[in-house]
Amino acid sequence: MDSEPPFQEFYNSLLQEKEIKFTAVDEAVGEYKIPVIDLNRLNGSNEADKEECKREIARASIEWGFFQIVNHGIPQEVWQRMQLEQVNLFRQSFEKKAGKGKGENLPGLSGNSYRWGTPTAKCLKQFSWSEAFHISLTDVFTSGQPNSFSGGRIYSVRCLTIAEFAAIVSSLAHLIAEILAENLGLKSLFFKENCLPNTSYLRMNRYPPCPLPGKVFGLTPHTDTDFLTIVYQDQVGGLQLVKDGRWVTVKPNPEALIINIGDLFQAWSNDVYMSVKHRVMTNGQVERFSVAYFLCPSYDTMIQSDKEPQVYRKFSYREYKEQVQEDVRITGGKHKQKQIQDFHASLITLELVRIWDEIIIEMLKRYELLDSNENLKDWVEQGTRFQCLMKTLDITNYYRYSKDKR
Ligand SMILES: O=C(O)CCC(=O)C(=O)O
Numbered sequence: 508m509d510s511e512p513p514f515q516e517f518y519n520s521l522l523q524e525k526e527i528k529f530t531a532v533d534e535a536v537g538e539y540k541i542p543v544i545d546l547n548r549l550n551g552s553n554e555a556d557k558e559e560c561k562r563e564i565a566r567a568s569i570e571w572g573f574f575q576i577v578n579h580g581i582p583q584e585v586w587q588r589m590q591l592e593q594v595n596l597f598r599q600s601f602e603k604k605a606g607k608g609k610g611e612n613l614p615g616l617s618g619n620s621y622r623w624g625t626p627t628a629k630c631l632k633q634f635s636w637s638e639a640f641h642i643s644l645t646d647v648f649t650s651g652q653p654n655s656f657s658g659g660r661i662y663s664v665r666c667l668t669i670a671e672f673a674a675i676v677s678s679l680a681h682l683i684a685e686i687l688a689e690n691l692g693l694k695s696l697f698f699k700e701n702c703l704p705n706t707s708y709l710r711m712n713r714y715p716p717c718p719l720p721g722k723v724f725g726l727t728p729h730t731d732t733d734f735l736t737i738v739y740q741d742q743v744g745g746l747q748l749v750k751d752g753r754w755v756t757v758k759p760n761p762e763a764l765i766i767n768i769g770d771l772f773q774a775w776s777n778d779v780y781m782s783v784k785h786r787v788m789t790n791g792q793v794e795r796f797s798v799a800y801f802l803c804p805s806y807d808t809m810i811q812s813d814k815e816p817q818v819y820r821k822f823s824y825r826e827y828k829e830q831v832q833e834d835v836r837i838t839g840g841k842h843k844q845k846q847i848q849d850f851h852a853s854l855i856t857l858e859l860v861r862i863w864d865e866i867i868i869e870m871l872k873r874y875e876l877l878d879s880n881e882n883l884k885d886w887v888e889q890g891t892r893f894q895c896l897m898k899t900l901d902i903t904n905y906y907r908y909s910k911d912k913r
């Protein structure tokens with residue numbers, strides 16, 4: 508019974524096709540100490556300490572988009588049970604994990620909760636040497652078998668453990684989200700109303716030892732499509748994030764949980780808090796485990812900042828999720844806040860075209876724009892380019908205008 512997915516085969520097929528030169532190891536600059544925040548102060552009676560703790564959380568979310576918390580209140584014993592379940596889950600046969608068994612499935616997990624590698628990868632750069640269970644808490648809560656004796660439901664030990672763990676991590680996620688909202692002067696009820704127990708989810712990750720460390724990622728660079736994420740990484744290490752334009756390694760700390768801001772919080776805070784790119788490197792010798800909890804709203808939740816000028820137009824979580832899925836399907840990767848990047852690119856082009864336009868008008872006024880220039884190769888080429896830019900802008904503006912009117 509082999510539990511290992513066929514990573515090497517997939518790797519080889521991508522290797523044959525393209526990008527033989529790609530290496531994942533680049534410019535990581537050692538083990539930075541991302542901020543470590545002691546949550547114990549929130550429980551004490553000293554108001555000044557409490558406020559300082561909240562300020563540290565906000566500052567780290569602004570400057571790093573990442574921080575670690577210690578004294579987070581998750582009992583060690585709950586962690587141990589959760590880790591045991593996680594290891595047992597990944598030790599099942601690959602057939603069973605991938606749902607290929609004869610009607611067998613894993614109780615509490617829907618058929619499509621398992622991922623290995625990156626099915627959409629078009630090249631090595633997009634391939635993740637890892638496997639994961641994406642656990643919808645709805646599936647966990649509805650997985651119990653009816654108990655005719657009590658009228659209730661009977662759950663597997665795995666589901667009970669996951670549900671207990673999720674409930675504790677969820678209240679921690681809400682606490683942090685509310686502190687961050689309060690710091691923006693916003694109503695903290697937003698998260699209670701929109702991020703419900705069954706709209707968030709858990710992901711269990713396993714990164715098998717990789718015979719090609721440095722040639723492939725454990726998890727490709729990405730930002731999270733949620734409000735915030737709580738991650739537990741084991742002692743192996745490998746998580747890296749971008750700080751000041753460089754990759755830095757998050758040193759494993761068994762006492763700490765890692766918090767990172769997701770795309771939705773960045774938009775909701777109007778770019779005050781940053782959703783930072785992160786990735787996981789592979790390890791040649793040992794396997795690595797991590798667990799992540801993603802604080803997500805219901806699909807119909809509208810994301811909008813009340814600060815002016817708004818950096819992002821109002822959008823629903825469903826709309827954003829669908830855009831991300833479409834980007835991944837077409838290009839193999841996610842393009843964070845694509846509409847914003849397009850918009851800025853158009854603004855720059857518009858500005859350049861405007862300058863160009865002014866120069867040409869000035870030349871006309873001075874009678875420097877001669878008919879004979881039309882025969883000059885440079886003039887023809889530059890003129891054509893100018894026209895192309897103008898046309899593209901016209902089309903873009905038309906599209907944007909008609910879209911807004913809908
Ligand atoms: O495994 C880790 O440390 C990070 C996982 C992660 O970034 C994710 O699942 O989105």
Ligand SMILES: [Fe+2]
Nearest residue numbers: 729730731785
């Ligand atoms: Fe992530």
